[in-house]
């Protein structure tokens with residue numbers, strides 16, 4: 580089983596949710612639940628909650644991530660945050676290229692690639708999101724779409740750096756819709772991603788990369804998805820906002 584060669588990681592994506600008091604309450608509830616986990620535990624929170632999250636999780640097994648990062652170091656980029664600004668306050672992970680950013684904020688594979696490289700250069704671990712639209716799946720081009728995203732998003736990223744990168748396979752039609760990819764669909768595309776990495780780098784590198792599934796994962800469907808050979812955890816939206824639900828996913832990923 581190559582699953583042992585890499586760490587399963589459950590990462591919450593809080594999106595634009597939780598005021599500071601709400602974030603504090605959720606994290607305090609989560610800490611004792613996460614303590615038992617035998618997998619990586621990450622919470623990616625809105626910028627305004629990052630410092631609170633870093634402070635509250637000090638000395639625990641919960642790591643903190645941001646939901647986006649800009650690729651320039653500094654300058655006239657109103658509203659943006661640099662990788663150094665994130666590492667300076669103790670952030671360790673960052674989601675890059677989430678489909679909501681691609682869909683609503685004009686994110687492209689080129690900017691995903693730039694953001695990924697500047698995150699890695701600053702010492703952040705990127706969670707790079709890829710996935711097909713429903714229309715692309717119906718046209719039977721999922722493999723082409725996802726392989727293309729992997730090649731473009733990771734262009735010029737070294738083998739050493741790709742091992743620090745998490746890839747999240749998130750079929751766009753499954754995000755926040757309640758429609759989940761079947762375990763077979765999730766495994767098929769996660770394996771395709773690993774095979775693409777093996778071609779771009781080598782098998783040893785590909786086997787070391789954590790590849791998550793994301794898209795309406797919840798306590799009911801997690802066991803089957805997480806049992807797949809090439810699914811190493813999940814990127815979790817809705818179910819990361821309730822400590823008990825997130826805890827079930829941590830338990831499943833720890834098996």
Ligand code: PEP
Nearest residue numbers: 754755793794795816817
């Ligand atoms: C996500 O936002 O990355 C996600 C997978 O959301 P949800 O779990 O709500 O579908």
